[in-house]
Amino acid sequence: DIQMTQSPSFLSASVGDRVTLSCKASQNINKYLAWYQQKLGEAPKLLIYNANSLQTGIPSRFSGSGSGTDFTLTISSLQPEDVATYFCLQHNSWPYTFGAGTKLELK
Amino acid sequence: QVNLLQSRAALVKPGASVKLSCKASGYTFTDYYIHWVKQSHGKSLEWIGYINPNSGYTNYNEKFKSKATLTVDKSTNTAYMELSRLTSEDSATYYCTRRGWERPFDYWGQGVMVTVSS
Numbered sequence: 001d002i003q004m005t006q007s008p009s010f011l012s013a014s015v016g017d018r019v020t021l022s023c024k025a026s027q028n029i030n031k032y033l034a035w036y037q038q039k040l041g042e043a044p045k046l047l048i049y050n051a052n053s054l055q056t057g058i059p060s061r062f063s064g065s066g067s068g069t070d071f072t073l074t075i076s077s078l079q080p081e082d083v084a085t086y087f088c089l090q091h092n093s094w095p096y097t098f099g100a101g102t103k104l105e106l107k
Numbered sequence: 108q109v110n111l112l113q114s115r116a117a118l119v120k121p122g123a124s125v126k127l128s129c130k131a132s133g134y135t136f137t138d139y140y141i142h143w144v145k146q147s148h149g150k151s152l153e154w155i156g157y158i159n160p161n162s163g164y165t166n167y168n169e170k171f172k173s174k175a176t177l178t179v180d181k182s183t184n185t186a187y188m189e190l191s192r193l194t195s196e197d198s199a200t201y202y203c204t205r206r207g208w209e210r211p212f213d214y215w216g217q218g219v220m221v222t223v224s225s
Binding site: 034036043044045046049050055087089091094095096097098099100101 | 142150151152153154166168169170202204206209210211212213215216217218
């Protein structure tokens, strides 16, 4: 199975900060990486698919980049409503696998 | 609007089985595969498997092959997942979600909490 490693596990940042989250795959997954936001008590929400495509309705402050094994989710200006846990998912090969998540909180 | 409505929370005894449902609306049911995902309390997500609602074809994560059985009822646009021989390790929230040809898991059910306890 492909292992997905997210870092950091926990991040504290201030409103307006530029925030960068990392996701690394244990082998090449091409562009098949998605990012999800999960708020407490809710289902995950798709933010980014195919590494850098913004899902419909998601604010443009969210962006994704990377290919192969190294990927990044960037929030250009952190907002209070962005407090959540962020997961990456590789959908290149079976079984699909998720990262362990990055928990983002306000400083 | 697209909606995946899951069944209510379940409290089940060890060794028993439980069948979870996921009723789709707002789109053509057979156009999207239905996937199931497990989230143990406070932890990450695990992909269980998927079913093609049109053909009934299934693909499972090896880890869940002897645990989960996926089925669909096209007449009611409902997908099901049966979990068997339940243990405390199966206590978790289970989500159904759909996958189109390009976007993975763009809509999710609200999740159903399964608690295994005597």
